[in-house]
Amino acid sequence: MILTTKQLTQAYGVMLQGLVSLDDNLRQGVLVYIESLMLEQGIKREKYLSLDDLNGHYPYVCMGSYMPIDFFNVDSPCSMAACNDQSFKPISLKLCTVIQNEHKPVHRWHTVGTFRCDDIVGAIDALLETLSNDGFFKQCVTCNTIRPAGYLGHDQVCNCCSDELLGVA
Structure with missing residues (x-):
């Protein structure tokens, strides 16, 4: 391969x-x-x-x-x-x-x-x-960190960045 x-x-x-x-x-x-x-x-x-x-x-x-x-x-x-x-x-x-x-x-x-x-x-x-x-691991479009695909939303933003954008601490 x-x-x-x-x-x-x-x-x-x-x-x-x-x-x-x-x-x-x-x-x-x-x-x-x-x-x-x-x-x-x-x-x-x-x-x-x-x-x-x-x-x-x-x-x-x-x-x-x-x-x-x-x-x-x-x-x-x-x-x-x-x-x-x-x-x-x-x-x-x-x-x-x-x-x-x-x-x-x-x-x-x-x-x-x-x-x-x-x-x-x-x-x-x-x-x-x-x-x-990419079905298992994807890069967050905000922080560029590779995460397990299930931690990215439909907008390809990880939970950490999503919480930051929403002001959740």
Whole structure:
């Protein structure tokens, strides 16, 4: 899967805002992979991702693995042995969607996908595709902060900016 510059930039922005949590088995490898994509596409940025950026305390996207993933030796015989069982999919990607229900947000977690350990690139691509999907994350037209889509009104203004505009403190 090849993301456009706009999609990759949005996914990167969601990660920088701490809306993503990756477990210890994935965090470092995913960071290296994503930073290499940014370099490959020549996307300039003011801030680079850190391991802390991928460990959000209130995430809307979580990705984890039941086992350590060796990003640098995925094709080695040892890691292939753990992946021989077609039904064993230790990597899971989950998304929290938000729906406004009478001025109160309702959060629902959904499994986006599960992946075999030898399909780590597919799992990361699914993560990036999820983060760059305007149906899940959008930019507020007032503050330019990327928020879960359910926190934006029909005018594409987030709750924080909307309250400010209305004078609600």
